[in-house]
Amino acid sequence: MPSKINLIHGDCMTAMAKMPDKAYDLAICDPPYNIVSQQKRGIGSRIDPTGKMNDWNNIKPTKEYFNHLFRISKFQIIWGANNFVLPESEYFIVWDKHQTVDNFASAELAYTNCRMPAKVFRYSIHRMMNDQKKIHPTQKPVALYKWLLKNYAKPSDKILDSHGGSMSIAIACWDMGHDLDLYEIDKDYFEAGKRRLENHQRQQVLF
Numbered sequence: 001m002p003s004k005i006n007l008i009h010g011d012c013m014t015a016m017a018k019m020p021d022k023a024y025d026l027a028i029c030d031p032p033y034n035i036v037s038q039q040k041r042g043i044g045s046r047i048d049p050t051g052k053m054n055d056w057n058n059i060k061p062t063k064e065y066f067n068h069l070f071r072i073s074k075f076q077i078i079w080g081a082n083n084f085v086l087p088e089s090e091y092f093i094v095w096d097k098h099q100t101v102d103n104f105a106s107a108e109l110a111y112t113n114c115r116m117p118a119k120v121f122r123y124s125i126h127r128m129m130n131d132q133k134k135i136h137p138t139q140k141p142v143a144l145y146k147w148l149l150k151n152y153a154k155p156s157d158k159i160l161d162s163h164g165g166s167m168s169i170a171i172a173c174w175d176m177g178h179d180l181d182l183y184e185i186d187k188d189y190f191e192a193g194k195r196r197l198e199n200h201q202r203q204q205v206l207f
Helices: 012-016 035-040 063-072 125-131 142-152 168-176 187-206
Strands: 005-009 024-029 073-079 092-096 107-112 119-122 158-161 179-184
Touching: 005 168, 005 187, 012 063, 024 063, 024 142, 063 073, 073 142, 119 142, 142 168, 158 168, 168 179, 168 187, 179 187
Parallel strands: 005 179, 024 073, 024 158, 092 119, 158 179
Antiparallel strands: 073 107, 092 107
């Protein structure tokens, strides 16, 4: 059966507040974590391909966001885990980026409560930049999301992404047959991500 990919341009907080408990089997999210402040502290820089750094990137999710996220999903994978106060878990995920630029992070850490020993996904950020046109400052490779779905999701799982960004996860869910509800509050990123998914879907039909 074809997957059902629902792309919603809107505030995930408004939507989550109205959702029933455990509406999703798995939430895979990459929330903002004060990127601009990190740049000011000299921790690194990220290029925004739209030519702007949108205001929502400056703000960490509130405690209310995480309360809703844990209420409406059975399991979670949350990127940027080292930037948030999250429940204790002995499980975690590492993306080893094979980064060769000194002032950029060599890896990213994700929190999860999926009951699986710690895993490392090794995929070069430089390979991603060659394979994918970058449309979002925190864009992650489609291959990463396919690996997450293969290892942490069951075929029938319904997936939530509260911060869709470049929509790499939407492409992965489409290819692997997972139903997905994805929220993106920024209009420019939403439209760019939607076009990216639609272009991918058209290519799949052609070939």
